[in-house]
Amino acid sequence: MTVRHQAGPPRVVPPAVDFADFYRAHFHRLAVQLYAYLGDHAEAQDLTQEAFCRLLERWDRVGGYDDPVAWVRRVGWNLATSRLRRVRTAVRHLARQREEHVPGPEPDRVALVRALATLPAAQRQAIVLHHLARLSVAEIAGHLGAPEGTVRSWLSRGRAALASYFTERPEGDDA
Structure with missing residues (x-):
């Protein structure tokens, strides 16, 4: 006992x-x-x-x-x-x-915010937490309750979408 x-x-x-x-x-x-x-x-x-x-x-x-x-x-x-x-x-x-x-016109200095807005919420959140909050993949995974591989996938896809967003847009395009 x-x-x-x-x-x-x-x-x-x-x-x-x-x-x-x-x-x-x-x-x-x-x-x-x-x-x-x-x-x-x-x-x-x-x-x-x-x-x-x-x-x-x-x-x-x-x-x-x-x-x-x-x-x-x-x-x-x-x-x-x-x-x-x-x-x-x-x-x-x-x-x-x-x-x-x-929506009203947005100033040019918020181009990154506009680009981030084009991403799905999970990718946007992972990008912001990794690059602005400087959290590791493991910390983000714990914070979001997602597997580390999923977080790495969100980061990879988010970066690719942002790269595409900035390379495909003509200079001075405010749309």
Whole structure:
């Protein structure tokens, strides 16, 4: 007969870093990643701020994690994905109402964001996490819950699509 000892409540490890220092160190990187994913700078900053607000509510617990950056990044990406879904739903609703949504002109400096928008969401997310967030394939796989081979495939296909996008477009084409 084995006797099981009931474990006590989980041990809370106090955060090693002050929240304000953590915020200053990581806000900009996450905002840049979300901007590349969404294509809207103000929305990316708002969602990054919301992710950090949610982190602040849980800082005593999450701050003690091995990688609290992964937690706040996951929350930010989830918020961004939810935002994209809401926008898509709104556009479909407007289309049913026979209203036409015409996006305004985009400045030339967002060519990469426009190119990323042509990629499927999984490829776009993998490209942004690998090249902007500088995560390894293994980290991206863990973050997205996908096999490493799938992530490598998304990266390869995404890079090929971006190369094709930039080589097939004539110079000065703003379409």
